[in-house]
Every structure is written in structure tokens, then in C-alpha cells.
Amino acid sequence: MATKIFKHIQTSVVPLPIENIDTDQIIPARFLKATTREGFGNNLFRDWRFDGNDNPKADFVLNNPNFGGKILVAGKNFGCGSSREHAAWARADYGFDAVVSSFFADIFKGNALNNGLLPVQVSEDFLKKIFDAVFADEHAVIEIDLVDQFIKIVATGEQESFEVNPYKKACMTNGYDDIDYILSKKELITEFETSK
Amino acid sequence: MGQTLFDKIWDAHVVSSNEGFPDILYIDTHFIHEVTSPQAFDGLRQRGLPVFRPKQTVATADHNVPTWNQHLPIKEELSRYQVDMLTKNCAEFGIELYGLGHPFQGIVHVIGPELGITRPGGTYVCGDSHTSTHGAFGAIAFGIGTSQVEQVMATQCLLQQRPKRMKIEVNGKLQKGVGAKDIILYIIAQISAAGGTGYAVEYAGDTIRSLSMEGRMTICNMSIEMGARCGLIAPDETTINYVKGREFAPKGEEWDKAVAYWKTLYSDDDAAFDSVLSFRAEDIEPMITYGTNPGMGIGVTQHVPETASFEAKEQGSYKKALEYMGLHDDEQLLGKPIDYVFIGSCTNSRIEDLRQVAEFVKGKHKADNVTVWVVPGSKQVQEQAIREGLDKVFDAAGFPLREPGCSACLGMNEDKIPAGKYCVSTSNRNFEGRQGPNSRTFLASPLTAAASAITGKVTDIREFLKEKELV
Numbered sequence: 001m002a003t004k005i006f007k008h009i010q011t012s013v014v015p016l017p018i019e020n021i022d023t024d025q026i027i028p029a030r031f032l033k034a035t036t037r038e039g040f041g042n043n044l045f046r047d048w049r050f051d052g053n054d055n056p057k058a059d060f061v062l063n064n065p066n067f068g069g070k071i072l073v074a075g076k077n078f079g080c081g082s083s084r085e086h087a088a089w090a091r092a093d094y095g096f097d098a099v100v101s102s103f104f105a106d107i108f109k110g111n112a113l114n115n116g117l118l119p120v121q122v123s124e125d126f127l128k129k130i131f132d133a134v135f136a137d138e139h140a141v142i143e144i145d146l147v148d149q150f151i152k153i154v155a156t157g158e159q160e161s162f163e164v165n166p167y168k169k170a171c172m173t174n175g176y177d178d179i180d181y182i183l184s185k186k187e188l189i190t191e192f193e194t195s196k
Numbered sequence: 197m198g199q200t201l202f203d204k205i206w207d208a209h210v211v212s213s214n215e216g217f218p219d220i221l222y223i224d225t226h227f228i229h230e231v232t233s234p235q236a237f238d239g240l241r242q243r244g245l246p247v248f249r250p251k252q253t254v255a256t257a258d259h260n261v262p263t264w265n266q267h268l269p270i271k272e273e274l275s276r277y278q279v280d281m282l283t284k285n286c287a288e289f290g291i292e293l294y295g296l297g298h299p300f301q302g303i304v305h306v307i308g309p310e311l312g313i314t315r316p317g318g319t320y321v322c323g324d325s326h327t328s329t330h331g332a333f334g335a336i337a338f339g340i341g342t343s344q345v346e347q348v349m350a351t352q353c354l355l356q357q358r359p360k361r362m363k364i365e366v367n368g369k370l371q372k373g374v375g376a377k378d379i380i381l382y383i384i385a386q387i388s389a390a391g392g393t394g395y396a397v398e399y400a401g402d403t404i405r406s407l408s409m410e411g412r413m414t415i416c417n418m419s420i421e422m423g424a425r426c427g428l429i430a431p432d433e434t435t436i437n438y439v440k441g442r443e444f445a446p447k448g449e450e451w452d453k454a455v456a457y458w459k460t461l462y463s464d465d466d467a468a469f470d471s472v473l474s475f476r477a478e479d480i481e482p483m484i485t486y487g488t489n490p491g492m493g494i495g496v497t498q499h500v501p502e503t504a505s506f507e508a509k510e511q512g513s514y515k516k517a518l519e520y521m522g523l524h525d526d527e528q529l530l531g532k533p534i535d536y537v538f539i540g541s542c543t544n545s546r547i548e549d550l551r552q553v554a555e556f557v558k559g560k561h562k563a564d565n566v567t568v569w570v571v572p573g574s575k576q577v578q579e580q581a582i583r584e585g586l587d588k589v590f591d592a593a594g595f596p597l598r599e600p601g602c603s604a605c606l607g608m609n610e611d612k613i614p615a616g617k618y619c620v621s622t623s624n625r626n627f628e629g630r631q632g633p634n635s636r637t638f639l640a641s642p643l644t645a646a647a648s649a650i651t652g653k654v655t656d657i658r659e660f661l662k663e664k665e666l667v
Contacts, residue, residue, distance in 0.1 A: 019513040020389055020489045024627040029608040033260070033274035035234035035281050047629050052615070075513060077390040080423060080489065081627060082606075083325040084232065085341035106393055106425055107325060111341035128509070165357065167217045178343070179243070182220055182351045185212050189248075189353055192211045192222055 004116035005175040009097050010143040010154065012069035015134045016061055019075035023108065026079065026087040040086050041093030066138040070097040073130050073142075077101075078119075079108025088115045098144050100151065102127045113168045114178065120144055120151055126160045129153060146173060198464025200361050201430050202396045205336045205461065209319045211353055218357045224318040225252050226348045227304045228291070230282040231259045231608070232323025236346035237285040249352040250290040254313060257282055257295050258303045262610050263571050263598035266296055275609060289349075300443075302574020302600045305329040305542040309413065310576055312442025316431035316458040321348055326542045326624065327426075328419040332412035333439070334431035334461050336396070339420065359425040360394055360470040363463070365401035368477035373657040375552075376411030377544060377622065377641035379403065380418040381483035381493045383475060389491035392424030395471065398463060399429050403477040409438040410548035417543045418624050421490035430462040482657050484529055485626045485639040488517040492626070496644065496656045500527045520628050521636050522616070529638065529654045533565060534618040537649035538631070539595070540571030541605035541623035544642050547580050549622070553595070553646045554586040556660070562594035563652025569611065570595050571603040595649065607632040620648045 031043040048060050056063040072091065078101035079087060088111040091099065098118040112119045122130070133140040133153050141154040146169060152159035171177060182189075199207075211220040228236075233255075240247065247253060260275035262268075270276035279296065286293040294300040300307055305326050308314040314330040320337035321327060323345040330337035340354065348354055366379055384391070397419050404415065412429050419427030429435075436455055439445050446454045463469075481495030494500065502525040506514050518524065539545070539553055550572065562568050570590055572578040578600055581587055587597045604611040605623035612632030613619045619637055622645050623630075626637035638654065647655040 017512065018516065019510060020491075022489065022625075022627045024606075024625070024630050028629050028633070029259075029606040030633075032231050032608060033278050035278060036238070037235050047633055052633065077393075077423070080389055081325065081420075081625060083323055083327075083339035083341055085235075085323075085343060088341070103390060103393070105390070105423055107339055107341060107420075111343070114341060114343035124509075165218070167355075178355045179239075179347050179350050181217075182347065182353050182355060185220060186351070188212045188220070189222070189351060 003171070003175050003177050006097065006116055006118055006172045007147050008145045009070055010141060011071055012067070012139050013071040013073050013130070013134055013142050014061055014067050014069055015131055016072060016074045017131050020077045020080055021074055022081035023079060023084050023087040024081055027084065027090045032084060032086050037089045038093060040090035041095065044090040044094045070095065071100060071142055071144065072096050073100045073127070073134065075101065076103040076124070078104050080105035083107045083111070085111045085115070088112045088117050092117050100127070100130065113172065116172060118144065118146060118172065120162050122151060122160050122162060129158060197468060198466040200463045200467040200469060201334060201398055201428060201461055202336065202361050205317055205319065206358060208317065209336070218355045220353050221319060221356045222353055223252070223321050223348050225254060225308070225313055225320050226352070227308055227320065227322035227327070228253060228255045228345065229259055229304050229322070229324065230257050230278045232342050233285065233345055234278065234281050235342045236349055237289065239346040240289070240349055243350070245350050247289040247291060247349045252352060253291045253349065254308070255282060255286050255291050255293040256301055256304050256307055259602045259606065259608050261296055261601040263601045263603045266599045272610065299575050302576065303542045303545065303602055305417065306546060306573030306577065309333065309409070310442065310574060312439055312445030315439055315445070315454070316435055317461050321354060325420040326417050328424070329413050329417040329542055331416040331419065331426050331428035332409060333435055334428055334458070336426060336428065338426040359396045362392060362395040362397045362424070362471040362473070363469045364397055364399050365472070365474045366399070366403040366477055367401040367474070368403055370403060370477045370480065371658070372661050373482055373643060374480050375641050375643065376407050376414040378480050378483045380415045381485065381490070381639060382480045384418065384422045384490050385483065385493035386475070387422055387473065389421060389489040390423045391491070392419065392422035395424050397424045397427045399427060404429060405432065408548055409434060410546045413546065414543055418490065421624055431458045482641060482644050484644065484654060485637070486521060486523055486529055488520055488626055488628050490624065490626060490639060492517065493639070496654065497530055500525065500529070502526055530656060532618070532654045534620050534638070534648055534653060535566065536613050536617055536619035537566055537568045537645050538571070538604040538619055538621040538623060539642055539645050540569065540573070540603050542573065542602070543624045544622035545571060545573030545577065547577050549642045550577065550581050550586055551584070553642050554589040556643060556646050557593040557595060557650065558589050560593055560650050562649045565652045566649050568595040568649045569598055569604060571598045572600050574600045604631050606630060607635065613637070620645045620654065
């Protein structure tokens with residue numbers, strides 16, 4: 001089934017300089033009861049965004065009108081914890097196309113790639129440069145190019161290349177998904193089963 | 197060059213391996229539950245595909261279920277809807293469901309092993325990160341996202357990059373009162389919540405080897421809490437004896453054949469690991485976490501670290517965690533009053549955990565300031581506990597034995613820890629809000645949790661054991 005195509009974006013960013021952001025913060029378990037993939041964006045970072053009476057917390061970055069954009073920039077070990085793909089759906093549903101961090105948890109990274117949300121792993125130094133740029137100018141623009149695998153702070157021209165699995169890159173830039181690929185090898189699966 | 201246990205199992209399951217592509221890995225059993233499967237079933241419908249191997253798919257309801265009065269309809273509408281949806285989907289796609297009321301119902305990572313579905317040398321996945329539990333049998337088992345749940349339903353295979361291999365050895369004799377949970381909390385505290393990311397971790401050494409299957413499952417269960425893809429332990433007599441005779445374990449000739457194969461499953465002496473770590477059992481105290489990720493753990497007599505001991509860029513996150521927990525620099529947790537004790541979850545809800553707690557609390561009673569929940573991991577564990585009279589011991593101690601489910605591990609069902617309250621919990625995650633909005637979790641072993649329930653404060657189990665020796 002075709003998925004969203006991702007090649008290149010250039011946008012302002014939302015900074016979240018916190019480390020070890022786990023999937024229970026991204027989407028708390030009590031909001032995992034939906035049976036479709038839509039609507040999770042409202043509960044993205046729910047308990048950081050809203051107080052117990054559902055009023056927005058003014059000091060949280062998503063409630064700060066000065067910050068916005070298609071890229072979330074977060075501290076290291078982003079997405080640790082549960083396997084809930086709802087964390088990737090919530091982020092995509094909210095409107096992010098990419099997440100930048102200096103380290104990603106394994107399952108989150110896979111889930112993101114399977115949902116057209118690009119995880120971009122940068123060095124600690126470059127992450128700091130992005131945070132510095134955004135806190136100096138809330139409208140600082142970041143460019144991410146998946147085809148040539150680089151991320152750039154547009155104002156200063158500073159850039160870094162990033163790694164991405166070549167297969168997942170091909171999927172994202174062409175809009176394929178894993179099931180299409182495995183189904184194309186179906187005779188190998190039945191062969192494997194009979195050989196066991 | 198010899199092979200690691202992990203590579204032996206992986207290679208035996210590769211359907212296709214192509215340069216530049218992840219491997220296509222065959223999955224022996226796919227476990228599913230109500231939370232991460234509905235969107236996958238929808239995906240199949242949209243593609244017009246059946247479940248490729250329904251007989252290799254096992255379903256249960258665990259995350260959303262109440263742990264009291266399970267015979268009544270689920271009160272919460274969305275939870276009920278999700279559980280009903282699983283029933284409907286399983287019926288439509290021909291999948292066996294161990295739902296509420298079924299004698300095999302329980303937490304997915306408890307029922308797989310106890311039914312003999314989880315076996316050495318197998319590959320197991322589930323839309324739940326604690327699937328790493330099943331690795332205790334010398335199997336490859338890991339959590340997957342819902343797109344991958346759909347993938348496995350459609351093909352019985354998973355596209356996966358082979359992870360790096362890490363060996364963690366623990367050797368030596370454990371102190372009295374220190375168990376499997378303390379070992380894994382200690383390891384995670386040493387290497388951090390991200391220390392295993394990108395690795396399949398094999399646990400080895402004589403301390404690991406001395407553990408029961410329940411203890412090994414506790415260790416492998418928390419592999420994900422150090423970020424590892426999976427955890428595994430080579431099968432031995434302990435493993436074989438555990439599997440033997442279980443409901444779906446191989447029987448007769450099949451059994452002999454299986455055992456002969458299982459005996460080949462170990463890392464060769466000259467197998468190469470990408471990383472090897474070694475710990476001494478004697479260094480491990482009863483452990484407790486103080487922060488908001490499982491890497492933030494200390495020996496129960498130690499003090500919470502000072503903010504200044506962290507690098508400048510980490511201090512903000514650290515302060516945020518302490519503030520959430522209502523703790524301060526250098527505070528000692530020992531003696532801190534608590535409000536709840538939760539004994540349960542896929543980490544510590546097996547019969548051995550309940551037996552250990554029952555033996556300890558026999559003749560004691562919980563402190564007035566503490567509410568205690570004991571939640572068995574499965575219907576079978578619950579029935580076994582009742583047969584052994586553990587429920588009566590628990591009742592007398594003020595530890596009511598509830599009904600099986602994930603319960604207060606993840607604040608998704610009715611069992612939630614209230615805001616601001618402290619809970620000593622035998623579960624696996626202390627994330628902000630994990631046990632309910634603004635709840636505060638101290639992760640610990642079943643014995644530490646039970647001792648803390650008796651005194652009403654964070655307690656060093658070794659104090660009790662000393663008294664016992666004096667008597």
C-alpha cells in the first residue's frame with residue numbers, strides 16, 4: 001500500500017531539549033484506546049501540554065505560539081519505552097514530518113520510518129547548535145534532505161550528514177511499504193516452511 | 197569462528213537475505229493483544245488479505261482489563277470497545293483468543309511461557325516491548341509496532357536488520373534478599389536506559405545460570421529498559437524441565453527431537469560479541485529506582501545523586517525528574533513513607549513471585565498508610581495461588597489477590613496510582629505518569645515491595661532477614 005513520500009523539507013522547528021523522552025510522555029497509555037490511526041495528535045505530550053483540568057500549560061513549548069514547524073528537535077534517547085506505534089501516529093497526526101535527536105530508541109525509530117516520519121540522528125554538537133540557533137531565533141529554519149542525507153541550519157549554512165538504512169530510504173522516497181516487499185517474496189516463505 | 201546463540205537462532209529463521217535490504221525473518225509465533233492490533237486488522241481488510249498463519253497467532257486481552265470482578269462487563273466504554281474489537285477480529289480472521297473468562301487468559305508474556313508456546317530456539321514477536329521476556333528460553337523475542345503487527349499477520353515474517361550482539365555476564369553469589377529483579381535494575385543503572393540500544397543481549401555467567409525460569413524471565417523482560425532489541429539466555433536443564441509437560445509443549449518423539457536441538461543452542465566458546473560486560477553478584481544490593489527512567493536506580497541504602505554530579509547538559513532533565521518525584525539531591529529513600537505497593541506486571545507476577553511474597557508476609561500485616569495490590573499474571577497463576585492457599589495468606593496480610601491483567605503497570609485500566617502518591621512497584625517502568633497521571637513510581641523487587649508494604653516505607657529487605665536469623 002502506498003505511503004506518504006518524503007524527500008526534502010525546509011521549515012522552522014519545535015525545540016524540546018529534554019533527554020530520555022519516553023513513549024508514555026509522547027502518548028500516555030490511557031489514550032491508546034482508539035482503534036484507528038487518526039486523532040492521536042490531540043494527545044501528543046498530553047500531560048506536559050495540559051494540566052489535570054485540560055487547560056494548556058503556558059510553559060510547554062507546544063503551547064508557545066512563537067514556536068512551530070514540521071520538525072521536532074529533542075534531547076538524546078528519544079522515544080524510549082514501549083512499542084506503541086501510537087507515538088509515531090500522534091507525532092505525524094500533530095503535523096510533524098521529522099524528529100531530530102542525538103540518539104533514538106530502537107523501536108520508535110522503526111515505527112517512525114514505517115509511518116513516513118523521518119528520525120534524523122545528529123551528533124551531540126550539532127544538536128546543541130540547532131538548539132542554540134532556535135533559542136536565538138524562534139523562526140530559525142532547518143533543512144532536511146533525505147535524498148542526499150544532510151541536515152542544515154539554513155541561516156548559518158552549518159550542516160551534517162545523517163545515516164539512514166538504504167532500504168528504508170528507498171521506501172520513504174518512493175512511498176513503498178514493507179508488506180509490499182515481503183509479499184513479493186511469498187513463494188520463499190512457503191518454501192521455508194516446507195523445508196523446516 | 198564460532199557463532200553466538202543469537203546468530204544460530206537468527207540464521208535458522210532467515211527466509212531471504214539480500215544485500216542492502218533487511219533480512220526477512222520467519223516468526224514462529226505471533227502474540228497479539230487488544231491495544232496494538234486493531235489498526236493492523238484494519239490494514240489487512242484494506243489490503244484484502246487474510247491472516248497468513250492464524251494457527252501461529254495467539255491472542256489474549258490484558259492491557260485494558262479490570263482486575264476485580266472480571267465476570268462483569270468492563271465499565272470503561274473505550275476499554276470495553278477495544279476488548280470487544282479483539283474478539284470480533286479474532287473470530288473474523290480465525291485466531292484463537294484467550295479472552296476474559298478463558299482459563300488461559302493473562303498477560304501475554306506470562307501465558308506464552310506457561311502454556312509451552314514459548315520454546316528454546318523459536319522466534320516470537322508481539323506489539324508490546326516486553327516481548328523480550330520470552331528470550332529467557334533461549335529464543336529471539338522482541339516488541340514490534342502496529343505496522344509490523346500487520347506485516348507478521350500478512351506474511352508470518354518480519355523485515356529486520358540483524359542487531360549487534362552484546363554479552364552481559366554476572367558471576368558470583370547473590371546476597372540474601374537480592375534476586376533477579378535487583379540484578380536487572382543494577383545492570384540498567386550501570387549502563388543507563390540507552391546502554392543496550394542496537395543490541396541483542398545474551399545474559400550469561402553462573403549467577404544467571406542459577407536463576408529459575410521465572411527469574412530469567414524477569415531479567416529478559418527488562419532488556420528493553422536498557423534499550424536492547426531483545427535479551428536471551430541459553431537453554432539448559434532448568435529451561436527444559438520448565439517446558440516439559442506444558443499444554444502446548446511438544447510430546448513423545450517430537451519432544452525428544454526438540455530437546456536434542458535445544459541442546460545445540462549456546463554461544464560457541466570462540467563466538468564474537470560486539471560488546472562484553474561483566475558484573476559481580478556480590479556488588480548487588482536490593483535495588484530501587486528514584487527517577488523517571490529505569491536507569492535511575494540505586495541500592496536501597498544509597499542516596500539520590502546530586503545534580504552537580506551530572507554533566508551540565510544533563511542537569512535540566514535530571515532536575516525535572518527529581519521535581520516530578522518530589523525528591524531532592526542526596527535524599528535517602530530508605531524510610532520514606534509510601535502510599536501504594538503494586539506486586540504484578542509481566543516482570544513479576546508469576547507463581548514464584550507470589551510464593552516468595554506469601555512466604556515473607558505470612559503472619560505479618562501491611563501498614564495502615566499503604567494500599568496493596570497483588571495481581572497475578574494469568575488465570576493459571578491465580579488458580580495455582582488459590583490451590584496453594586496463598587490467597588488466604590495474602591488476605592490475612594491485607595494484600596488482596598486480584599484477577600489477572602497488566603493492572604497498575606501502565607495506568608490504562610481501572611488500576612491507577614493517584615496523583616502525587618508514591619508506589620513501590622514490581623513493574624518495569626517508572627516513567628512520568630506511567631501508573632496514572634502524576635503518579636510516582638519506585639521500581640523494586642517483589643521482596644522489597646512486600647517489606648515496604650509491611651513497614652509503610654521504603655525498606656531494606658535485609659533488615660527483616662537479619663531478624664529472622666536472630667530468632
